[in-house]
């Protein structure tokens with residue numbers, strides 16, 4: 001497979017999937033989470049870290065509020081987009097390439113935030129445990145970890161109709177080719193095909209194997225406690241109350257013991 005033409009396999013967010021994310025969820029686009037995180041973090045004086053920062057959808061609004069947020073991502077394409085958005089607004093965004101499973105900066109941050117369910121992109125339960133330990137170590141004593149998780153899916157939803165985004169004269173499409181769920185490993189794996197079209201001609205393709213780990217609410221609470229967090233609170237759907245059975249998103253807030 002070539003690097004810049006033909007269909008390119010990419011297990012991370014590549015050039016096309018990053019562009020698709022940026023068109024679908026631009027800076028400031030909110031699921032209700034931007035306002036919720038901003039309320040939770042209001043008044044934080046020290047540094048805040050957003051692992052898996054993506055295009056800066058959340059980081060840029062937090063920087064605009066004067067919070068001292070840094071971010072990293074495994075995808076150089078996402079890091080490049082995020083830096084460009086910061087620069088466009090004259091914000092000093094300190095954004096770099098790194099990995100949630102291994103990044104550690106002992107005692108540095110007052111808060112670490114992982115919105116948009118990105119924690120589920122970790123490759124294995126072992127990587128999730130390692131990431132929680134690294135996040136704990138990277139917080140000051142009493143520092144705060146805030147993380148969103150989607151509840152486990154009830155069934156496998158196979159979306160076949162392509163999604164599409166226009167970017168000037170270029171059209172990016174995304175189709176789900178195949179989805180499978182393995183209950184033993186609590187993992188859904190979806191094959192996403194991104195295509196770039198210009199005047200009806202296919203210019204480029206990219207295949208993303210999109211794999212998500214699922215956690216139960218009690219299970220993740222236990223993982224946080226085992227990793228050395230305390231005072232775990234769980235919110236549902238970006239409201240200050242606990243999640244009901246139909247909640248679409250759980251937000252965990254925990255303090256470094």
Ligand SMILES: C[S@@+](CC[C@H](N)C(=O)[O-])C[C@H]1O[C@@H](n2cnc3c(N)ncnc32)[C@H](O)[C@@H]1O
Nearest residue numbers: 013052053054057073074075078099100116121
């Ligand atoms: C759903 S996007 C979320 C972006 C952003 N946090 C937001 O709220 O919109 C997920 C991001 O996680 C990144 N990612 C996936 N696995 C990662 C890992 N192990 N370490 C750091 N970033 C990772 C992807 O490259 C992608 O940019």
